[in-house]
Amino acid sequence: AQTVTQSQPEMSVQEAETVTLSCTYxxxxxxxxxxxxxxxxxxxxxxVIRQEAYKQQNATENRFSVNFQKAAKSxxxxISDSQLGDAAMYFCAHTNELPTATGTASKLTFGTGTRLQVTL
Amino acid sequence: DVKVTQSSRYLVKRTGEKVFLECVQDMDHENMFWYRQDPGLGLRLIYFSYDVKMKEKGDIPEGYSVSREKKERFSLILESASTNQTSMYLCASSSYRGSGGFYSNQPQHFGDGTRLSIL
Incomplete structure (x- = not known):
């Protein structure tokens, strides 16, 4: 079965600090x-950000970056320089290819989410 | 920008009622999806559609059906609503981009969600 695990239900970070949210799949x-x-x-x-599994280079989008470890499925x-607007629920997801009548289609499998609080 | 519009933000229905949740996207996307979101369970796929009149079951299709008569519109139907279907429902769409057999996964774009309560 395809699964995504986010082991941190809640995280907290101070404004301007860095926080890392974990995900394994x-x-x-x-x-x-x-x-x-x-x-x-x-x-x-x-x-927020997308990573293609065949690319070894980690994706970055401004203050957001990922640490992709394919062998470890991590x-x-x-999130660097955290801002109040970063407070949210964060979901990790990966694609699964499914057969259809005309070929294949892609669906997403989501984790259970991590609630991030940003404090002053 | 992609716009995915769900017809209601909040909906209250009674058990046994037939319930329709509507979703419209304005970007000519081939793929559309219905998820339900419950605390501690994340998002779970109910049904998806990859073309007009085409549909596939997701992970939790029981008690639901869908309709896609037009490319821009994807409806979720609760044939006989039950209290265990009280949840947040999210619609999403994505495009298929490819040629010569190469398939490119484009990110899904989500609507605001419908919080459905079944009494």
Whole structure:
């Protein structure tokens, strides 16, 4: 079974500090994508960062970066210079290819989320 | 920007009612998805559709059905609502981008969610 594990239900970081959210996953596929999504209190999920499994270089997006360890099936998110607006629920997810009548389609398997609090 | 619109932010229905949740996207995306989100369980896929009139079951399809008559619209149907279907429902869409057999996963874009309460 495809699974995604986020072992930290809640995390807290002080403004301007750095925090790392952990994620491990299990997949039998050799080529897949990994994502971190952010869900602020307003509830709309927003893509934070994406990593392609065949790329060894870790993805970065401004203050957000990942530490992707393919062999260990680990995909952690690092937030640098944390801001109050970073407070949200963060979900890790990976793709699964599913057969369809016309080929394949991709679905996402999500972790249970990490609630990040940012304090002054 | 991609816009995924869910028809209701909050909905209250009674057990046994037939419930329709509507989702519309404005970016001509091929793929559309329905998830439910429950505390401690994350997001779980109910159904998805990769083309008009095409649908596939997700991880938890029991008690639900879907309809995709037009590319931009994907409806989730609770045929006979039960209290265990009280949840947050999220719709998402994504594009398929590829040629010559190469398939590229494009990120999913989400709506604001519908918080459904079944009494």
């Amino acid at each position: 299990d997949t039998s596929e050799s080529d897949y994508y990994l994502f971190w999504y952010k869900q602020p209190p307003s509830r709309q999920m927003i893509l 995909f952690s998110l690092k």
